[in-house]
Amino acid sequence: MSMSAPTHTRPDVAATGRVDVRVPWWAIVLPAVAFVALLLLILNPADAQAVAGEPSLVDILGRAKDLVLR
Template sequence: MSAPTYTRPPQATRGGVDIRLPWWALALPVFAFVALLLLLLNPADAHAAAEQPAIAQLLERMEQLTRR
């Protein structure tokens, strides 16, 4: 009586890997790139850029607390 032989799937014999990404795995980086590109082209719409950065406010507050 002969034993059944194991055959490899087609990907394993070629050495390749079959990876399929969901649609949003490509759409999200493209959306982020376009949004940042639009901000670069029209920086007047970036209202937060005109204000003082949050990290600077945090550092100032820490400095005030350590002076007392």
């Protein structure tokens, strides 16, 4: 004797014509905000107060900016 469990099936994509994908809002917003913040640091490292005391890091970011803008 076997016990069966009810299964839940999704509607067929061919029948509905669309795929139901649900992504939380933060899964899109947080990577976008991080990308913009890092891009701003690369483009203008003089505005970043945290790296103002480290001339070697400022030089590296400046050289990375020069490489990107070539």
